[in-house]
Amino acid sequence: MSLSLDEVRHIAKLARLELAGGELEATQAKLNGIFGLIEEMQAVNTDGVEPMSHPQELAQRLREDKVSETDRRAAFQAIAPQTEAGLYLVPQVIE
C-alpha cells in the first residue's frame, strides 16, 4: 500500500488542508512510512470478530428535551475571528 501524489492531493482537499508544492512530496513519504507500519494488521484473520468501537458497551443516553444552557452568544462570539450583528462572517457563498 502506498499513496500516489495525486492521492495525497485528493485527501488534502477532502481534509481542507492546503499543502504547498514542496510539502507534498515530504508528506507523501512520511504517510507511506506510516502505512508501512499499519499494513501488518491486514495479515491477521479477523473473520467473525465483532468490531469494538468503545471499551464499555454503552448505549447512547437520551436526555429530556429541555433548556439547560443560558444564552452566552456575546461570550462565544467575543473569541470569533469576525462577527457582525450577532452573526459569524465568512466570505460570500451565495451570489
Next chain:
Amino acid sequence: MIDSSLKEIAAALRAKTVSAVELATESLARIEAGNATINAFITVDRDGALAAARAADARLAAGNAGPLTGIPMAHKDVFCTEGVLTTCGSKMLSNFVSPYDAHVVTLLKAAGAVMVGKTNMDEFAMGSSNENSHFGPVRNPWNTDCVPGGSSGGSAAAVAARMVPIATGTDTGGSIRQPAALCGITGIKPTYGTVSRYGMIAYASSLDQGGAFARTAEDCALMLSAMTGHDPRDSTSLERDAEDYTRDLAQPLAGLRIGLPTEFFAEGMSDDVRAAVEAALAEYRKLGAVTVDVSLPNARLAIPAYYVIAPAEASSNLSRFDGVRYGHRAAEYGDLNDMYCKSRAQGFGAEVKRRILMGTYVLSHGYYDAYYIKAQKLRRLIAQDFAAAFEQCDVIAGPTSPTVAFGIGEKSNDPVQMYLSDIYTIAVNLAGLPGLAHPAGFGAGGLPVGLQLIGNYFGEARLLGVAHQFQQSTDWHARKPAV
C-alpha cells in the same frame, strides 16, 4: 514546603504553619526560576492563582477545606479554563481564551485546588516527546538535552522539577504513563469513561482519558478522587459515583499475582530499562507478590490499530477548526473553501496534518472496512487478550517505555520511530483499562525508568495501592533532578 507530599502540605495548611498564598507564591517562584529552561508552562496565571489561594485560605479558616484545598496544581493545556488562554499546544488555538471550564477544571476548583498555570504539550496531544508543540519543546528536568515524553510532557516536567506537587494530564496512547516514566514521577490513566471528557479538547474520543500526575501513588490517589464521577455532558462518562481511590493504599502485597506478559519482555526493551524493571519486580516479590507469566499475543497489533483508529477520530474531531467560530483564521484568502484550507494549513503543525490526512484516507470511500473496521476488530482481540490474562493475575506489570528519555531531535524527523516508543502503553488505551507508571530506578545517563502497572476495569484503587506499597519500601519516587 512544596516538596512535601499532599498529606503533609494539607496537614501544614490546617495547622496554619503555611498558607495557601505562601504555597502559591512558592510555586510561582519555582516556575519563574525554572521555566525559561524547562518550558513546562505555556501560561502562568499569577493573579488567578493568588485569588484562588486567598479563597482557599478563607475556606481553611472557616473549617470546610478538603484534601486538595490550597494545593498548587497545573492543568495540561488541553483542558478548557474559563478566562484563561487554552492553546492545546497549537497555533490554531494560540488566541483561544476559553469561555467555559472543563468538567475536571470545575471539580478541582470546587475542591479548592489552586491552578497556577497551563502546561505545555504536543499539539492536540499528538506526540510522544513534546517536540510537536507550537510553543517549543519541553525539556526533561533530569537532562535538559532530552525530551520529557509526551504528549503531557509539560505536566510531567513541572511535577518532576517540583514546580507543582500535582498536575492533570490526558492519555490517548500513553501520554500520561510515558512522560511520567521518562520524568521519574507517578502518573495514572484511569478506566476509559471514569474522568469526564467535557471541555477536554478531543483528539481520539474513544481513547482519550484524563488522569493525574504526582510524585507518589498516594498523591495521585488523593487527586484522582477529586476528578471522577458521572458527568451527563460527556456521552461516554460512566454512570458511576466518585470513588475514594485511597481505600486500598494500606493493603499488603502478600499473595498479589503480578502478570508478566511474555511479549513485553521479548526483544525491543533496552538493557538498562530491563535491568531496572527486573529489579523492581524482585522488590515486589520481596514484598510478598508472586509473578506469573501471561500472554498478550495480539499486543503487537496495538500500534497498527491505534494509528488507524486515532487518526480517523482525530480527522473528524479536528474538522471543527475552520477559522469561523474561534481560533486561527488566515489573514488573506479567496473564497470560503480557500479560507478553510489556508487557516487550517497555517494553524496546524506537521504531525497534526499527517494524522488528519491519515484519518481522512482510512475513513474515505472504499477504505473504511479495510482500515477502520479492521482496526476495531483488532481492538477487540487485544481487549480479549487482557481479559484472559486477568484470569491468571491481579495486575499486569512491564516496562512503560522501551528506553529512557531520548535526545531532543533524535526521533522528531521519523514518525514511525517516534510511534514505536509507545509500544507498551497503547494496548491499554485500546482495551480501555487503567494504567499507572511509577519510578523504578535509573538507566543510561542517570535517567529515570518507570514501571507500568495495568489493572482490570475499575482497578484504579488497587493499582494505586500496589504502587504505594512499593513506594513504602523504595525511594526512587523521592529522588529529584538537580535542575
